[in-house]
């Protein structure tokens with residue numbers, strides 16, 4: 001039986017690159033470069049095959065998948081020949097990306113989301129469905145007393161007004177329909193005590209937060225180097241220029257603040273102190289999905305000698321993110337199958353702002369991931 005991926009934000013750049021990528025791999029038109037679950041050290045029979053993943057989702061946008069894929073090809077994110085070769089396959093996914101339901105209360109909206117997911121599961125005879133949030137980043141929501149308790153949350157959701165941000169409502173709908181949930185964004189998602197309790201109650205796992213694909217990935221390799229050589233990092237400042245839908249959305253100060261906080265966490269946690277400096281994000285329409293990050297690090301060594309390091313990263317955001325979405329879906333589906341529930345902290349390798357008290361160095365996160373995968377194979 002196949003595994004479903006339900007994408008909240010199913011017509012966005014990351015989602016469509018993931019759909020095109022998995023479809024191209026199934027058709028033998030692309031290899032699996034960028035998918036870490038295909039590395040010999042991690043490959044496992046516990047994972048559903050990439051070619052067997054079935055896609056559905058929600059998005060308020062109405063752009064057809066084919067048009068979005070063509071736009072991604074024009075922008076240089078995916079090869080145009082793939083879009084031309086996969087037109088029929090994309091047309092079969094098209095009706096599965098549905099408009100976002102809305103009802104009088106959030107409880108009713110969550111029930112409609114859950115209904116869409118269950119109908120998708122039934123239509124395709126899926127063994128299980130992983131809900132993945134790749135929708136626009138939200139500003140951090142105001143705290144609500146019902147965020148602390150699953151029963152209070154259910155009651156509050158039945159009253160008019162917004163108790164949960166959209167990312168958390170997707171987590172709620174996923175859990176009540178027995179599905180696992182991954183937050184690839186810096187939004188709140190399942191990061192509320194009430195939702196954690198709900199995940200445990202329904203015996204489903206969840207993972208997050210905020211895919212690590214660029215500047216923070218480099219930081220999680222370099223910061224441990226400074227720490228291990230006992231060099232004192234005095235400042236670490238970065239400027240990220242990005243376009244695309246994500247860049248446009250991050251021009252909003254609330255969403256920008258959520259992202260910038262998630263990007264700085266690795267430094268304090270890895271170095272044991274907070275160097276001066278900030279991460280800034282600026283929107284540059286013309287560069288589309290290609291992100292530039294410039295980082296300046298000043299540090300001192302033996303006898304206080306001052307030194308500096310600079311790096312420039314030019315990454316294609318969706319091409320870096322999409323294979324990780326496929327990896328995370330395979331890992332989370334396998335974890336669900338093996339009976340895991342609650343936060344999957346061993347998947348920290350993939351995230352800027354990982355769940356739980358976990359190491360932030362990429363090498364240590366890799367070791368956690370490798371042992372997690374071995375555990376799945378033994379289960």
Ligand SMILES: NC(=O)c1ccc[n+]([C@@H]2O[C@H](COP(=O)([O-])OP(=O)(O)OC[C@H]3O[C@@H](n4cnc5c(N)ncnc54)[C@H](O)[C@@H]3O)[C@@H](O)[C@H]2O)c1
Pocket residue numbers: 008009010011012013014015058059060061100133134135136137138166184185186210211212213244245246249317318320321
């Ligand atoms: N690309 C990367 O490297 C990367 C890395 C980490 C995190 N992310 C996060 O992934 C998310 C997606 O990035 P993207 O570049 O695809 O952005 P995008 O703007 O291209 O796509 C977001 C999609 O979400 C949809 N959407 C908005 N509100 C929604 C809702 N309530 N329900 C369902 N869909 C909704 C939008 O219509 C849009 O189609 C962003 O939050 C981004 O911060 C991306």
